[in-house]
Amino acid sequence: MSASRLHRVAVLVLDGAKPLDVGIPAQVFTTRASMPYEVRVCGAAPGLVTGGDGLAYYVDHGLDALAWADIVFVPGYRHPDRDDPPRAVIDALIAAHDRGARLAAISTGAFALAATGLLDGRRATTHWHYTRALVARHPLVQVDENVLFVDEGSVLTSAGAASGIDLCLHILRGDLGVAASNHAARRLVAAPYRSGGQAQYVPRSVPEPLGERFADTREWALHRLGEPLTLGTLARQAGVSPRTFSRRFVDETGYTPMQWVMRARIDLARELLERSERSVEQIAADVGLGTGANLRLHFQRILGTTPSEYRRTFTRGE
Secondary structure, eight states, X not given: OOTTSOEEEEEEOOTTXXXXXXXXXXXXXXXXXXXXXXXEEEOSSSEEEEBSTTOEEEESBOTHHHHHOSEEXXXXXXXXXXXXXXXXXXXXXXXXXXXXXXXXXXXXXXXXXXXXXXXXXXXXXXXXXXXXXXXXXXXXXXXXXXXXXXXXXXXXXXXXXXXXXXXXXXXXXXXXXXXXXXXXXHHHTOOSOOOTTSOSSOOTTSOHHHHHHHHXXXXXXXXXXXXOOOHHHHHHHHTSOHHHHHHHHHHHHSSOHHHHHHHHHHHHHXXXXXXXXXXXXXXXXXXXXXXXXXXXXXXXXXXXXXXXXXXXXXXXXX
């Protein structure tokens, strides 16, 4: 998708809205030279909206913003298992989806999307504390409580507040590419990429220092993607056995170590395709995949496109 197009984002603030959930998409997609987005914060009607956690919000726009937007974010709100949002809100969400807008829920905002029926038969997630309530209230939704976010194309859902950042960066990556997403992550001082399949939380029985050591190993690997990286190499860097490293790595990231390395290499290749004129063969060598044929194979398998087509996508209209 070309970065030259202006993307219109509506943040729908419902009664009891959680402050972090409202602020994340508003801040990530705020209009600036490097971010071709326009954000409108709205409610069921313009004016004061009672929020959660002692805050209230004054919104300039009503549901007309949903008819304008390309992406509609529904932040989480308090007591989502008690009542559905007003019928006018549900109808406006359905109408926005029907005309092609993407709907993205942060945390308990998934309950509002579920109330539209648009999640029936689809995978979705929400904050781990509310997953059982979502199953009970909307049994046709395929609730996955062990992931950070779920992308079903036109409807996306995420877990607790911090995973809303992961979801926003995921959307950015699809809209503007890896370089823009990484730039936004640096501005937010956030991890540039956590897979949607990563667990919402690591069991308390896991020693915290080991988790920090694994994070350091991932950072170490990201600076050496052009070098040979094996399971043994990574485990030695972390100071644990390969078996322990593999098991814990899957718990923390949702991927095996080698799957994670491959996706990191493909991400680096994407950024080089977006920002440089290096050939596919040169990029393959830079990211540790050896040959252009090998890069094309894994690029197609993971992203469903070719490096050349991907590069054209991010240079059209420039």
